[in-house]
Every structure is written in C-alpha cells, then in structure tokens.
Amino acid sequence: xxxxxxxxxxxxxxxxxxxxxxxxxxxxxxxxxxxxxxxxxxxxxxxxxxxxxxxxxxxxxxxxxxxxxxxxxxxxxxxxxxxxxxxxxxxxxxxxxxxxxxxxxxxxxxxxxxxxxxxxxxxxxxxxxxxxxxxxxxxxxxxxxxxxxxxxxxxxxxxxxxxxxxxxxxxxxxxxxxxxxxxxxxxxxxxxxxxxxxxxxxxxxxxxxxxxxxxxxxxxxxxxxxxxxxxxxxxxxxxxxxxxxxxxxxxxxxxxxxxxxxxxxxxxxxxxxxxxxxxxxxxxxxxxxxxxxxxxxxxxxxxxxxxxxxxxxxxxxxxxxxxxxxxxxxxxxxxxxxxxxxxxxxxxxxxxxxxxxxxxxxxxxxxxxxxxxxxxxxxxxxxxxxxxxxxxxxxxxxxxxxxxxxxxxxxxxxxxxxxxxxxxxxxxxxxxxxxxxxxxxxxxxxxxxxxxxxxxxxxxxxxxxxxxxxxxxxxxxxxxxxxxxxxxxxxxxxxxxx
Numbered sequence: 001x002x003x004x005x006x007x008x009x010x011x012x013x014x015x016x017x018x019x020x021x022x023x024x025x026x027x028x029x030x031x032x033x034x035x036x037x038x039x040x041x042x043x044x045x046x047x048x049x050x051x052x053x054x055x056x057x058x059x060x061x062x063x064x065x066x067x068x069x070x071x072x073x074x075x076x077x078x079x080x081x082x083x084x085x086x087x088x089x090x091x092x093x094x095x096x097x098x099x100x101x102x103x104x105x106x107x108x109x110x111x112x113x114x115x116x117x118x119x120x121x122x123x124x125x126x127x128x129x130x131x132x133x134x135x136x137x138x139x140x141x142x143x144x145x146x147x148x149x150x151x152x153x154x155x156x157x158x159x160x161x162x163x164x165x166x167x168x169x170x171x172x173x174x175x176x177x178x179x180x181x182x183x184x185x186x187x188x189x190x191x192x193x194x195x196x197x198x199x200x201x202x203x204x205x206x207x208x209x210x211x212x213x214x215x216x217x218x219x220x221x222x223x224x225x226x227x228x229x230x231x232x233x234x235x236x237x238x239x240x241x242x243x244x245x246x247x248x249x250x251x252x253x254x255x256x257x258x259x260x261x262x263x264x265x266x267x268x269x270x271x272x273x274x275x276x277x278x279x280x281x282x283x284x285x286x287x288x289x290x291x292x293x294x295x296x297x298x299x300x301x302x303x304x305x306x307x308x309x310x311x312x313x314x315x316x317x318x319x320x321x322x323x324x325x326x327x328x329x330x331x332x333x334x335x336x337x338x339x340x341x342x343x344x345x346x347x348x349x350x351x352x353x354x355x356x357x358x359x360x361x362x363x364x365x366x367x368x369x370x371x372x373x374x375x376x377x378x379x380x381x382x383x384x385x386x387x388x389x390x391x392x393x394x395x396x397x398x399x400x401x402x403x404x405x406x407x408x409x410x411x412x413x414x415x416x417x418x419x420x421x422x423x424x425x426x427x428x429x430x431x432x433x434x435x436x437x438x439x440x441x442x443x444x445x446x447x448x449x450x451x452x453x454x455x456x457x458x459x460x461x462x463x464x465x466x467x468x469x470x471x472x473x474x475x476x477x478x479x480x481x482x483x484x485x486x487x488x489x490x491x492x493x494x495x496x497x498x
Contacts (some may be wrong), residue, residue, distance in 0.1 A: 002074040003453060006062070006232070007444035008055065009437075010080045010164050011244060012101065012266040013314070015054045017062035019073075020444040022453055024435070024463055028066025030058040037098055042105040042349065045098035048086045051164070052171050059231035070234030076172075076226070077240035077447030079247035079439045080164040082187045085139040087150060087212075088167065090158050093175055097147045099164070100139040103266070103307060103349045107138035108358050114138075119205060126202060128186070128193045128278070128287025133350070133358055134305065136163060137189035141206045157211040163188065165241045166214045172238065174227035180214040181223070181241035182298065186289040191216065193287060194278055196298060219246065220450045221294025239450030244439045245269040245303065246291050250446045251438030252407050253464040255299075255457040260395065260403065262388055262422075263439065264412030267352070268309040270391045272302045272399065283394040284354030293449065302398060304353035304391030308362075309384040310412050312346035316380060322373045330415045333378040341366045343489035344379040351490070354394040361496040365489045381418045385425040386486045392426055405429040409438040416470075424474040425482065434467035 003022035009015070016031040032054040037045040063069060083102035088095045100106070114120065114131040129135050140161055144151045153159035162170065163184045169177050185191045185198075190208060192199040198213055217223050224238045242250065248263040249271050257275035262268060273290055278300045280287055290301035313329050316322040323329050347360035364376070396403055405428055412418050413436045423430040435441055448454045474482070 002072060004066075004068055004073050005444045005447050005451070005453070006059070006073055006076040007440040007447070008059070008076060008078045008168065009244070009440040009443060010051065010055065010078070010168060011439075012081045012103070015051060015058055016440060017058040018440045018444070019062050019066040019068060020441070022448070024441060024445070027068065028062050028064070030061035030065060032058055040106075042108070044101040044104040044349070046084065046101055048088065048095040048099045048167055051099075052167070055168060055171075056231040063232070070232035070236060073232065073234070073236055074453060075237040075239040075447050075451045076232070077443035078165055078168055078238065079242055079244045079443040080168065080184065082163060082184055082243040082245070083134060083136050084164050085136050085143065085161065086164065086167040087140075087143055087147070087159055087161050088170070089153070090160050093171065096150055096153070096159055097143050100143065102134060104139065105133045105349050105358060107133045107142050110138045110141065111358060123189060124280075126192055126199055127189045128280070129189050130356055132352075132356060134352060135187060135189040137202070137206045137208070140208055144207065151209070154209045154212040159212055160214070161212045162214050165243075169224050169238060169241065172226045172230050173224045174229060176227070177224035178214045179217045179223060181219045182216055182292045183219050183243040183246040183289045184241070185216045187243060193289070196289070196292070217241075218292040218294040220291060220446045222450065237451065240443060240446035242291060242443065242446060245271055246289070246301070247442035247446065248409055248438045249273065249290055249301065249442065250460070251442030252409060252433065253457070253461040254407070255461060258401070261407040261409065262392070264309055264384065264408065264410035266309070266311045268306040268384065268388050268410075270304045270388060270395060272395050274300045274302055276300070281398055283398045284356055285394060285398055286353065291446070302395060304395060306387040306391060307349050307352045308346040309387065310410070311348065312344070312380050312383060313412070315346070315348070316377065322376065326411070329377050329380065330417050332374050333381050334417050335374040336372065336378055339379040339382055340371055340375045341485070342371050342375045342379045343485050344376065344383045345489050345493040346380070346383055347493045351493070353391050355490070357494055359495055360493045363489060363493045365492055381415070381421050382425075382482070384412060384418060385421040386483070388422060389425040403428050405431050407431050407433070409433060409436045419468070419470045420473070423470040423472045425479065427472045427474070427476075427479060429472070430470040431466060432468040434465035436467070
C-alpha cells in the first residue's frame, strides 16, 4: 500500500511542498516565495498565476528531492492562506485580476457602510464574522465593481471565484473541479455557518452572483482527483483541503473541545476547538469551522486573529534593512536585556481580534537617543507576544476557563526568545511541538485520515511529540506594567486615516 502523502502549503509569502511518510517523517521538500504587490498604502495583492507557477515548481522539486514520483503517492492534502480572493476565466484558466490578499484594507469604506446600514448583527449571526476588510466578501464585491466586464462574465458563469484552495484544486485537476472546503468557505462571509451552504441573503447584500461560486465540500475525504498532466504526473486523490489555521489544528492534534493552539505566520492565529457546538463570541472573537470529515458532524472553533506578527519581522528585514534574515532577529533582540521602554504596535493593516480597529496604523512610541536597533528588534518580539496574549485572554474570558499551557507552531515559534516572551506575557507555559511547521503536517495528516492511512484522530494524537517548553519568569508586577505600556501605545495607534 502506498503510504507517502504530499502536503501543499500555500501561504501568504511562499508556497511549499513536503512529502511525508506514514510516520510523519519528511522525505523531501521545496519552498519558493512569491511577490507581494503593494500598489497603494493598504493594498496587498498576489499574482495567482505566479502562485500556480511556484506551486508547480515546488511539487516537482519536492518529488525529486524525495526520490519519489507522483505514482508513489497515496494522495495529497492542501493547506492555504485564507480569505484571499481569486477570480479567473472558466475557459482559459487565467486570472482576471490580481488576487486581493486577506491583509488588504482597500474595502474599509464598504465595511463602514455595512456598519452604518446596520448589517453587522446579520453578518455576525449568520457567518460568525464581524464586518471587516479581513474577509472575502467585500474584496470580491470590490473586484466585481472595479474589474471591467467581470460582473457580466460572473453572471454568465464564465468568471469563477474562489479562495486559494479553490484556485489550486482547479489547476491541479485541469479545470475539472471548482470547489471550496468548508473551512475556507466559512471565512468568505458568504456562507451560513451552521447550515454550511451559500446564503442567498448574503449574496444579495454583497451583490455576488451565485453562478461564480464553487461547490462547498468537507475538509477531509474524497474531494477531487489531480490531472496526470499536472505537476504530480499522475491521477491522485486530493483527500484533504483546509485553511492554514485549521490545518495547524490537525497538525497539533487539537481534536477535542477545549484544545487550543497559536500559529505564528505572517499574522498569528489562536484557535480553540469548541467541538460540535458553534459558540458565538461576545469578546471580539470569530466563530468558524474547525474541520469536517465526510459523513461526520462538523467541528467548530473560536478564533482570534492578529494581522501582523511575522510580517513585522519581514518589515524590519525588507523595508528597514535592520536584519539580513528573519532568523537574525533573535540574536539582535537578545543583545539588550529589555526594550528600554520602547513599544512597537505593528498595526500596518489595522488591528484584528479582539479590538477590530481598521483605522489603526503602526506606531513606535517611547523613543529616546539611547535606543538601538536591538531595542526595536526586542520591541517587535514583545509586540508579537502582547497581541497574541490579548487574544488568549479574550478566549479565556469567553469560555470561563483558565489556560494551563499554550501550544505554538509556525515560523516565529522557532525563536526561543519570542516564545519565552510569550510565556512571560501570558503567565502560562508555552509548548512547542517537535515539528513546528504543523500547517503542512496537518494537511498531510488530514489527507491520511481521508485516505484511510490513519484509523482516526486518536492515532494522530498519539503520534504528536513535544519539542520544547517555556516557563514564565516575569512577576505579576512586571507583566502588568508591560501590559499598561502596550495599552497606552495602542491608544496612540488608533484613529488614523491610513
């Protein structure tokens, strides 16, 4: 029986393919970055054709490095950046506009109009999501309004919409499957969260034609079959598709109600499994689908999203030249004992949970002549910890529970100093798995479930391994003082035009 599984992890800044064996070991991998198109302040776009080209390349390279061919694989799993909107031509398969990325804030006026017209309660009740530039619906509506001929083509069914998972499955299947998994659909703000189907009232609200929408499918199970003409060179089952944060939940074996994890990527995302119950938040959190196995009830989650964490490190690297590589920030931040009172609020595209302030913009406060780039680097890591700490605290208030430990993963989780600061800010133990790239692992593990390589979720829970643990060292007074400085700095980041 073939036991190798390919995981495609299409993220905000790069695309990666990893070939996993049945024990969760890696046989080969490849990764490529793609461009960030920043035409105007607040605009963030991707070239979907470039993403597909990068996907094709990393698949071929990962297979080569693993010494395998597509015919050696049991199937594939996909994890993807969520909320990003792609529109393409049904016949040519070419994108009809740049993909609008989840970070993009160009639709802030439309969001304000939704709020002013009293639609916030409908959106929260029906979708679990508040009005925000974060989600797909206003982005798609903007494209339909501003892309010549798109609305007419969409109404005819000639122009298709999808999130990145839809785009990849379409290309991998040679245009045979136009689908979206339920976790990604739950982030569009067009799906009824509990019925898990497109909602006609919401489509009317955003003026989106039903004809352009993909079919909603379970996250785990038989979804589609790749074309032998594609990069895998074989007809393979696509057995799992999940949004990247839901994939990380699977990779962290967070299958039980009450399990919680934080993934540090371009942004950071804290998810709490709420089981089969869809919990509505009164603390600025999102209600979302955690995952759904074919033939079984859907599992739900509460989520707190932070717009900018790893992206702040990239900003230090790419825009300021403070560091040459992202990994250099740890040594630079460790060169000083603390931030010296410097506070950095990286609200480049507003603040997400639990504050939800699209008018916020980045600020650096408390500067003196004594501060160095080391202090700025440390303030960046403290900002990551404070933002994630706010979300975790809101989650504990929402559920009435006290967190004993926080599971962490993603790129920033490899940074020991960042994880120590996270433990200090929260006052709880932070636990890092043996494999921190759990998004790709989760895609492969979910595919293994869909293919029958694993009997059930318990088999994956038993295979999870701890890789490191960080204990809090700050006193309550130090923790409270750091929070007061953070809150003061955030207050100065609000009410900007952007």
